[in-house]
Amino acid sequence: MGDGQPRTRFASWAGALALVATVLLVLGYAGTREAKHSPAGAAAVPRGSVPVAAAQGRPPGAPVTGVAVGYPRTRAGAQSAAANYTTAYGSSAMFRTASRRELIAAIGDPAGRAALSARADAAFGAQTAAFGLDPEGNAPNGLAFVCRVLPVGTRVAAYSPDAATVEVWGAGLVGLAGAGSSKPVSEAWTTTTMRLTWAADDWKLVDFSQKEGPTPVSGLQSASGAEEIAQAVRDFEELSYAR
Numbered sequence: 001m002g003d004g005q006p007r008t009r010f011a012s013w014a015g016a017l018a019l020v021a022t023v024l025l026v027l028g029y030a031g032t033r034e035a036k037h038s039p040a041g042a043a044a045v046p047r048g049s050v051p052v053a054a055a056q057g058r059p060p061g062a063p064v065t066g067v068a069v070g071y072p073r074t075r076a077g078a079q080s081a082a083a084n085y086t087t088a089y090g091s092s093a094m095f096r097t098a099s100r101r102e103l104i105a106a107i108g109d110p111a112g113r114a115a116l117s118a119r120a121d122a123a124f125g126a127q128t129a130a131f132g133l134d135p136e137g138n139a140p141n142g143l144a145f146v147c148r149v150l151p152v153g154t155r156v157a158a159y160s161p162d163a164a165t166v167e168v169w170g171a172g173l174v175g176l177a178g179a180g181s182s183k184p185v186s187e188a189w190t191t192t193t194m195r196l197t198w199a200a201d202d203w204k205l206v207d208f209s210q211k212e213g214p215t216p217v218s219g220l221q222s223a224s225g226a227e228e229i230a231q232a233v234r235d236f237e238e239l240s241y242a243r
Contacts, residue, residue: 066088066091066093066099066103067084067085067087067088067103067106067107068084068241069106069107069202070202071202071203073161073198073203075156075159075164077203078156078159078164078166078196078203079154079156079166079243080243081107081166081196081202081203082154082164082166082168082194082196082203083151083154083166083168083242083243084241084242084243085107085194085196085205086149086151086168086170086192086194086208086242087148087149087150087151087241087242088103088107089103089149089208090147090148090149090172091147091148091149091238092137092145092146092147092148092238094120094124094147095124095127095128095131095133095137095145095147096136096137097121097125097135097136100117100120100121100124101117101120101121104116104117104120105117107204107205108204108205109197109199109204109205109206110199110200110204111199112206112207116205116207131145131175131176131183132176132182132183133145139176139178140176142178142179142180143176143177143178143180143181143230144176144177144178144230144233144234145175145176145177146173146174146175146176146177146185146233147172147173147174148172148173148174148238149170149171149172149173150170150171150172150173150242151168151169151170151242151243152169152170152171153168153169153170154166154167154168154169154243155167155169157193161198162197162198163195163196163197163198163206164195164196164203165193165194165195165196166193166194166196167191167192167193167194168191168192168193168194169189169190169191169214170189170190170191170192171187171188171189171190172187172188172189172190173185173186173187174186174188177226177229177230177232177233178226178227178230179226179227179230180226181226184226184229185229185233188212189212189213189214189215189216190210190211190212190213191210191211191212191213191214192208192209192210193208193209193210193211194208195207195208
């Protein structure tokens, strides 16, 4: 009896996570058939206007469709690319046809870009209906759709000047913000494994996969109300540069 509410809350959170995880897993599989390099290991899912220097490397070039591109051919450059590409793939922009295709064109490996784009269209197109969005990714009146990834750290699982596998640990936010939402904004901790290749003078995405956790202990703070969350979504701009 006493644990009924926590279990109900967890079930709601798990359902929201499953929707996004399904998309990520489908997209991850998409790139494997086009991969040209296969290093061992793997990588990990907000938007701002002032880019900072890539860790121990030059800053990326001008943002393309909200995601920074143009990284040095170094371990640090691969980590920065993985973190920022994870942020882009975990954004609400992927639920809109035009911006989704532009994002994939900006960060995808040219050799597998067409297949990745086709699978992304199918996967994200299906998820718009699951969240009650219209075909262009817009939420129902009075609600705001939230889908953001906040990288916490990165780890290089494998690296060479031609290919890299980077793991990105982070928290994600997904759901509909606003009063009366049937899918309230929930958090989920995941580790995303990104496989990158050096192509077109930049690190490009080949494929990725995702698993749950590590998940920190929660409960230090009480959850905010629906209106407060909705206001935060309106007030705080999504980041496009994570590392």
